Amino acid sequence: MPVFSHSYLREYLRDRLTDIHVAADIASEVANNLVEASLKGHDSHGVSMLPRYVAAIAEGDLHPGARGVKTADFGALLAFDGQQGFGQVVGREVMTQGIERVRETGVAVISLANSHHLGRIGAWAEQAADAGLVSLHFANVNNSRPNVLPWQGVAARLGTNPFCAGIPVEGSQPIILDFATSTIAGNKARIAWNAGKALPPGCAVDNEGQPTTDPRWLMTSPFGALLAFGEHKGAGLSLVCSLLGAALTGGKTERQLEPGKRIVNSMLSILIDPQRLGGASSYQAEIPELLKWVKSSASDNQILLPGEKAQKAYQQRWQHGIEVDEVSWQQLAELQKLSVL
Numbered sequence: 001m002p003v004f005s006h007s008y009l010r011e012y013l014r015d016r017l018t019d020i021h022v023a024a025d026i027a028s029e030v031a032n033n034l035v036e037a038s039l040k041g042h043d044s045h046g047v048s049m050l051p052r053y054v055a056a057i058a059e060g061d062l063h064p065g066a067r068g069v070k071t072a073d074f075g076a077l078l079a080f081d082g083q084q085g086f087g088q089v090v091g092r093e094v095m096t097q098g099i100e101r102v103r104e105t106g107v108a109v110i111s112l113a114n115s116h117h118l119g120r121i122g123a124w125a126e127q128a129a130d131a132g133l134v135s136l137h138f139a140n141v142n143n144s145r146p147n148v149l150p151w152q153g154v155a156a157r158l159g160t161n162p163f164c165a166g167i168p169v170e171g172s173q174p175i176i177l178d179f180a181t182s183t184i185a186g187n188k189a190r191i192a193w194n195a196g197k198a199l200p201p202g203c204a205v206d207n208e209g210q211p212t213t214d215p216r217w218l219m220t221s222p223f224g225a226l227l228a229f230g231e232h233k234g235a236g237l238s239l240v241c242s243l244l245g246a247a248l249t250g251g252k253t254e255r256q257l258e259p260g261k262r263i264v265n266s267m268l269s270i271l272i273d274p275q276r277l278g279g280a281s282s283y284q285a286e287i288p289e290l291l292k293w294v295k296s297s298a299s300d301n302q303i304l305l306p307g308e309k310a311q312k313a314y315q316q317r318w319q320h321g322i323e324v325d326e327v328s329w330q331q332l333a334e335l336q337k338l339s340v341l
Contacts, residue, residue, distance in 0.1 A: 001195075002329050003321040009035050009047050016050060016335040020057065022064045026089055033088040037120045038322045041313030044187030045120040048194075048328035052261050053086075053117070054335055061262030062086070062116045068093045071250075076105040079249070082115030087265055090115045095124050098271050099131045106276040110269040111249035117263035122178035122310070124269065125166025129174035134274050137164040139267040140246040141186070146254040147218060148182045149225045151235035154209055156225040159254050160186045161241035168274075169291070170284040176307035181238035182226040189218040189226070194327035203227060244268045 004012075010031050017027035030053070038046030056062035066085025070078065078101060082090040090112070098110040118124070121137050128135035141159030148158040160180040167175040180186070183203040192199055193215040206212045207222040217224030228234035246253045251266025274283050295303045304312075324332070 001323045001325055003323050005321050006035050006039055006318060009038070009322060009324075012332070013047060013050055016054070016332070017064075019335070020054065022057075026064060026086060029092070030086050030088045033119050033123060035322070036123065038324075039314045039317045040120070040122075040310035041317070042120050042122075042310070043191050043323075043325075044185045047322070047324060047332070048191065049117065049119070049187070051328075051331040051335060052263070055261040056116065056263070059260050059262070061258075061260050066090070068112065068115070070097070076101065076107050077109045077111075079111045079113075081113050081250070082266075084114055084116050084262070084264065087115045087118035091118045091124050091267075092127065095127045095269070095271075098269060099128060099133060102131075102133055102271045102273050106273045108269075108271045110271065111267075112269070113246070113249040113251035113266045115265050115267070118265040118267060120178065121162045121164040121267070122166070122176045122307075124267075125164050125176050125178065126174060128269075128271055129166045129168040129176070132168050132273070132275075133166075134168070134272040135164075135166045136270040137162075137267055138241045138244040138269075139164070139265055140242040140251065140253065142246070142252045142254060142256065142264040142266075143186075143262075144259050145223070145257060147186055147223070147226055148228055148238060149205070149235070150239070151228065151232040156223075157254060158182075158228070158235065158238045159242065160226065161238040161245065163237060163241055167287070169287050172288070173307060173311055175291075175305060176310070178306075179229075181228055181234045181241060183229045183234075184226065186218070186226065189215040191325060191328075193219045194325045 013031035014027045018024055034047050057064055063084045066083035068080040068082050068090040071081050072079035080094050094112050098108045101108040121139055125135050140161045146156040146158055150157050160182040162180050164178040198213040199215050204212050204224055204226050206217045206224040228238055242253050245268050246266040249266045249268055252264055
């Protein structure tokens with residue numbers, strides 16, 4: 001697979017967006033977000049997403065100049081509509097306003113409806129943690145079709161609906177728990193398909209509900225489906241992410257299907273100032289002690305806390321470059337031809 005420096009990819013992705021008349025500041029923000037996801041090992045949410053974004057712009061389902069519009073303000077409760085703008089831009093704007101509100105109120109509950117793909121939800125938890133805030137995020141995924149089975153279901157009805165929590169750690173990297181409620185993120189099936197690799201066992205079923213490790217069942221018709229993690233637990237959390245992330249925010253749930261390349265996310269975020277709660281005096285002292293105690297479960301230093309795997313990938317890829325699978329790179333290279341049409 002070809003390997004590229006993060007600086008090259010930032011410039012390349014930015015230029016492919018400005019080629020199609022995306023404003024330079026927006027193009028840079030989107031490119032940086034995607035490269036950061038790839039640096040942290042989340043290739044499913046990284047640079048390979050750009051061709052789908054460009055296709056969604058061409059279809060009119062991604063509005064590249066749109067910004068988040070505030071639709072309600074009740075002090076600690078803020079509501080926004082993303083107008084299907086770039087999630088990388090809308091997400092950061094909305095989180096910035098939420099962080100500012102927490103400075104006044106101690107807590108902010110933020111609803112964001114109808115954003116285009118928000119990318120790696122952990123980025124928004126990191127933004128809050130950088131501001132010293134604890135955060136919880138419930139997001140839903142509305143594509144052209146649902147691709148996750150409900151518990152004991154035979155037809156896909158749910159999205160890969162991520163849950164995320166961020167906890168700042170004084171003097172160290174934050175704890176970032178960020179996962180799809182499906183066994184794997186949907187785009188990881190695309191990466192496996194591109195690379196000619198099998199899925200891990202227990203992740204997916206074919207169109208007849210039989211277990212499969214072949215990613216083709218998630219990529220081409222007739223479609224199979226992903227399973228939720230942890231059986232009824234993951235399926236239940238996926239449903240909650242849609243109820244809170246979309247239904248409560250005024251966004252589109254999985255039953256509101258539209259064809260195309262768009263990825264519409266809606267999200268409910270809760271931001272908390274830990275200095276205004278009961279543990280304020282002991283909070284930051286207890287965190288490192290608890291983390292150390294958890295790691296002491298094994299003497300070989302192999303226990304990874306939430307977010308540490310991403311940090312290790314970041315250090316390695318920053319120094320040695322980012323691998324891009326051959327299919328994704330070909331798709332990215334094809335975008336350059338658009339600039340001469």
